[in-house]
Amino acid sequence: MSEEVKSIGIDSTPRLMVGSRLHPTENLLLVPEGALQLSGPAKDILAMVDGKRTVSVIVDELLAQYAGAERHEIQQDVLALLGRMQQRGVIRG
Amino acid sequence: MEMTPTEYSLTRPSSLIAEVTHRCPLHCLYCSNPIELKRSDNELATEDWVRVFKQAAELGVLHLHLTGGEPLARPDLAQLIASGRAAGLYVNMITSGIGLTEKRLAELVEAGLEHIQLSFQDVEEASANHIAGTRAHAHKLALIPIIRKFPIALTLNLVIHRQNIDRLESFIQMAEQFAPERLEIAHVQYYGWALKNRELLMPTQDQVERSVVIVEAAKERLKGRIKLESVFPDYFGSYPKACVGGWGRQILLIDPIGQALPCHAAAVIPEMRFDTVRERSLAWIWRESAAFNRFRGDAWMSETCKTCPRKERDFGGCRCQAFQLTGDANAIDSVCTLSPDHTLMAQLRTKISEPLPIWRG
Numbered sequence A: 001m002s003e004e005v006k007s008i009g010i011d012s013t014p015r016l017m018v019g020s021r022l023h024p025t026e027n028l029l030l031v032p033e034g035a036l037q038l039s040g041p042a043k044d045i046l047a048m049v050d051g052k053r054t055v056s057v058i059v060d061e062l063l064a065q066y067a068g069a070e071r072h073e074i075q076q077d078v079l080a081l082l083g084r085m086q087q088r089g090v091i092r093g
Numbered sequence B: 001m002e003m004t005p006t007e008y009s010l011t012r013p014s015s016l017i018a019e020v021t022h023r024c025p026l027h028c029l030y031c032s033n034p035i036e037l038k039r040s041d042n043e044l045a046t047e048d049w050v051r052v053f054k055q056a057a058e059l060g061v062l063h064l065h066l067t068g069g070e071p072l073a074r075p076d077l078a079q080l081i082a083s084g085r086a087a088g089l090y091v092n093m094i095t096s097g098i099g100l101t102e103k104r105l106a107e108l109v110e111a112g113l114e115h116i117q118l119s120f121q122d123v124e125e126a127s128a129n130h131i132a133g134t135r136a137h138a139h140k141l142a143l144i145p146i147i148r149k150f151p152i153a154l155t156l157n158l159v160i161h162r163q164n165i166d167r168l169e170s171f172i173q174m175a176e177q178f179a180p181e182r183l184e185i186a187h188v189q190y191y192g193w194a195l196k197n198r199e200l201l202m203p204t205q206d207q208v209e210r211s212v213v214i215v216e217a218a219k220e221r222l223k224g225r226i227k228l229e230s231v232f233p234d235y236f237g238s239y240p241k242a243c244v245g246g247w248g249r250q251i252l253l254i255d256p257i258g259q260a261l262p263c264h265a266a267a268v269i270p271e272m273r274f275d276t277v278r279e280r281s282l283a284w285i286w287r288e289s290a291a292f293n294r295f296r297g298d299a300w301m302s303e304t305c306k307t308c309p310r311k312e313r314d315f316g317g318c319r320c321q322a323f324q325l326t327g328d329a330n331a332i333d334s335v336c337t338l339s340p341d342h343t344l345m346a347q348l349r350t351k352i353s354e355p356l357p358i359w360r361g
Helices: A042-047 A055-065 A071-087 B046-058 B077-087 B102-111 B125-132 B137-147 B165-176 B192-201 B205-222 B282-288 B319-326 B343-350
Strands: A028-031 A034-037 B015-019 B063-067 B090-095 B115-120 B153-160 B182-187 B227-231 B251-254
Touching: A042 A055, A042 A071, A055 A071, B015 B046, B046 B077, B046 B282, B063 B077, B077 B090, B077 B102, B102 B137, B115 B137, B125 B137, B137 B153, B153 B165, B165 B182, B165 B205, B182 B205, B205 B227, B251 B282
Parallel strands: B015 B063, B015 B251, B063 B090, B090 B115, B115 B153, B153 B182, B182 B227
Antiparallel strands: A028 A034
C-alpha cells in the first residue's frame, strides 16, 4: 500500500497543495487548519511555485532578483526549502 | 510561597469559529454542541456576520471556520464566504454535506471557499446512519468525487468511539482512495450532547491502545500525501490537553445568536456572561470581556497548577471538563494525575455498559 513520495529535483514543476496560499501581507503560508511561518526568501520562492515553472526556472529568476548570489547556493537553498515543505505535505512534486 | 499571578501577554486570536446556525440535519450521538440549541429566529443576519469577519481580520484572525449546525442551512452562505474572503480570511466550511449539490458547491467555491471538512460517522453504512440518527452515509460518499472536481482542500473526518473504533483501519483505507489533503481522526470529547451518551461511546483501554497504533502507522505511511491529525481521548491520558490552545489565547467562537465564547462548551460554566457581537466589537470582546479574561493567566489556578511548569504548555487544561467532573470550574482538570479527583477517570473509563443511545429530538 505504501507509496513513496517522489523527491523534488531541478526539473520538477512543484506546486502548492490545493487549498493553500500565501498570506497577502504577512510572511505566512496559509494551509487548511494552520499557517507556516516563512523566513528569509521563502515567500519569494513560494510565490513562484505554480506547477508551471521548473525548479531551474525558479532559480534563474531568483538569480536575476538577488544580484551577486551563486547559482549553486541558490539552487541548494531552493531544493532544501521545497524538500522540507514537501515533507510537510504542503508542496507536491 | 509567593502567590502573585504571573503576567501574561495578550495573544492574537488565529481562528474564528462561526456557528452560523444550530439547525442540523444530523443528530449525532457524539454531538459536542450544547444541549440547548439556539433557535433559528434569533440568528445573526448576514450584515452582522460581514461586520464580524471584517473585525476578526483586523484583530489578526487568519482562519474562518464556518460551522454549525449545518452551515448549508443558511441561504446566504455564499455571501458569508465571499465576505470572509474579502476581509482577508482563509475560509473553511465544516459540513455534513446534506444539502450540498455540485451546483451549490460551484457557487461556494466561486465565492471563495478554500477548504471543506466532511464528517463521517463510520465506514459501515448501517452503523454510520445509526450514529448520525439520519440516513446520510451514502450521500456523503457520493459527494466526495464531486468535491474532488473543485480546486479546494478536502479534510475527511471521523469521530471515533466504542461503537465504530474497531473499523478504524477500514475507514482510513476508504478515505485514502480519495486522496484528501487531510484526514482527521478524533476520539469523542465528552461535551454538550455527547456527555449524555458517554457510557455508550466510551472505548475500552484495549481499543484506545489499538487505535493509537493504527493512527501512528497511518501517519507514517501517508506522510507527504495526506496529513493525518488525531485527537487523543483525554480520559485515558495522564495530563490535561491544552484545551482550545488555552482559554482566550487562540480562538474566538461566535454562536448563532452572536454570543462570543472562548470555546463551544463554555456556557456550562456557571456565572459566565457572554457579550454579543450585536453590542460589542470583537476587539473589545477579545481584550476586555469578562468571559475571555476569566481563565487567562494563572490567577485563577490552584497552587498545584500555579507552581507546575506544565502550565506553560497546557494552560491549566480544560475548564469545562473540570467543572463537569468536579463541580468546580477552578479545579485541576481531573485528567491530570495531580488532581485529587483523578481516580474518577478510571471509574469513568471502566464504567462500560450498553445503555440505549440518546439522539436529539
